[in-house]
Amino acid sequence: MPASIVDQEEQERDAPGGRLTMVQKDEALVARAQKHDQQAIEELINRYQDRAYAIAYHMCSGDSEEAQDMTQEAFLKMFGSIGKFRGTSSFYTWFYRIVVNTCLDERRRRRRKERIFSFRRPDRGNDDPAKDVFEEEPDRRGDANPLDVLSGEELGREIRKAVQSLPEKQRTAFQLKVFHGLSIREIALVMNLAEGTIKNHLFRATHFMQKALGQWMTP
Amino acid sequence: MKPCPAFKETLLLDIYGELDHDHLSDWERHLESCEACRREKDRLLSMLHTVKTGLPTPSLSFVAAEKISGSVMRKLVEGRTDARWWQLFAGQHRLVPALATTFLVIAVSTWFFLREFQPSHPFFQNAAHITANEQMPIDDLEVIKNMDLLKEMDTIEKLVTFVEEPEYGSLNDYERQCISYG
Numbered sequence: 001m002p003a004s005i006v007d008q009e010e011q012e013r014d015a016p017g018g019r020l021t022m023v024q025k026d027e028a029l030v031a032r033a034q035k036h037d038q039q040a041i042e043e044l045i046n047r048y049q050d051r052a053y054a055i056a057y058h059m060c061s062g063d064s065e066e067a068q069d070m071t072q073e074a075f076l077k078m079f080g081s082i083g084k085f086r087g088t089s090s091f092y093t094w095f096y097r098i099v100v101n102t103c104l105d106e107r108r109r110r111r112r113k114e115r116i117f118s119f120r121r122p123d124r125g126n127d128d129p130a131k132d133v134f135e136e137e138p139d140r141r142g143d144a145n146p147l148d149v150l151s152g153e154e155l156g157r158e159i160r161k162a163v164q165s166l167p168e169k170q171r172t173a174f175q176l177k178v179f180h181g182l183s184i185r186e187i188a189l190v191m192n193l194a195e196g197t198i199k200n201h202l203f204r205a206t207h208f209m210q211k212a213l214g215q216w217m218t219p
Numbered sequence: 220m221k222p223c224p225a226f227k228e229t230l231l232l233d234i235y236g237e238l239d240h241d242h243l244s245d246w247e248r249h250l251e252s253c254e255a256c257r258r259e260k261d262r263l264l265s266m267l268h269t270v271k272t273g274l275p276t277p278s279l280s281f282v283a284a285e286k287i288s289g290s291v292m293r294k295l296v297e298g299r300t301d302a303r304w305w306q307l308f309a310g311q312h313r314l315v316p317a318l319a320t321t322f323l324v325i326a327v328s329t330w331f332f333l334r335e336f337q338p339s340h341p342f343f344q345n346a347a348h349i350t351a352n353e354q355m356p357i358d359d360l361e362v363i364k365n366m367d368l369l370k371e372m373d374t375i376e377k378l379v380t381f382v383e384e385p386e387y388g389s390l391n392d393y394e395r396q397c398i399s400y401g
């Protein structure tokens with residue numbers, strides 16, 4: 001699991017000999033990338049591809065292949081418009097916004113496509129959409145006994161189903177907070193919404209998740 | 220037992236680690252005395268932990284990371300090459316009016332040319348003439364081609380007439396006298 005932005009910033013600041021913060025390093029790299037410096041471009045990719053992939057992975061319902069495609073597309077979009085980046089916000093919130101929007105666009109596109117073609121395969125309605133992608137989940141079974149494994153898979157499926165049934169903005173805010181450790185301020189910048197609105201989305205999502213996963217919680 | 224509505228937001232900010240320092244001490248004091256809020260906080264933290272551990276984020280494999288960075292770099296280079304070509308063309312923006320005028324002149328000329336596509340035009344008249352010649356009746360052509368032959372035949376006919384002249388034939392009186400007295 002990638003470290004949160006704040007964690008990494010602290011790590012870089014505390015690193016031996018490391019004087020620049022993460023944001024300052026980004027600024028320097030972005031300035032060079034705007035002049036088509038290949039090394040800076042490569043460094044930005046290496047620096048952000050894990051986190052971009054992590055965001056895309058959760059937004060793409062755990063589909064690893066799709067998440068990789070989205071990561072690649074987000075990088076291309078970002079470098080395509082890096083000349084327009086003026087640094088009014090930090091680079092990572094700007095880039096994460098591109099990642100989030102790329103995934104949301106793809107999700108909407110798929111939804112539209114599914115809606116158009118749904119009449120052709122009505123029997124698909126009973127299938128669990130989370131089932132296929134769940135099978136690609138990393139193995140977290142360890143040495144657990146079969147009953148625990150079944151319970152773990154079932155739990156994972158229930159969690160994914162609950163997350164996916166959240167409205168788009170609540171889901172995005174919740175995912176950015178819980179899986180990626182972004183602060184409410186950062187989420188507001190990524191989603192281009194007011195902090196109060198993000199709080200609202202986050203709190204609603206939290207209550208929904210608590211109700212949806214109630215049976216899995218220890219009493 | 221329900222948590223206190225007055226601390227609803229504080230509770231949620233706390234579980235997300237977003238509660239500022241000023242409110243933290245008040246909240247902690249309240250938690251010490253309020254079991255409902257304490258239990259709700261534990262429940263929510265447990266739920267968040269379950270969500271995080273239930274859906275772990277896999278890290279990008281080395282191969283996948285290399286694939287993404289390689290592909291992005293390649294496409295960026297390709298894109299920049301395409302952009303350079305486009306800029307090369309776009310840089311010649313001063314030539315655009317000249318090119319547009321040329322195309323316009325060609326288009327107008329073609330239009331006038333097609334409009335004049337009528338047999339009355341001298342060019343088409345010649346063409347029409349040739350066509351008429353080509354369409355001349357075959358019999359007439361044969362006559363022209365055999366004109367020499369007809370002339371030869373005429374000569375032969377005259378010779379035959381002369382040779383086969385009967386004794387009192389076509390010779391006129393003068394000629395006959397010449398023969399008689401000659």
Ligand SMILES: [Zn+2]
Nearest residue numbers: 222223253256
């Ligand atoms: Zn209370």
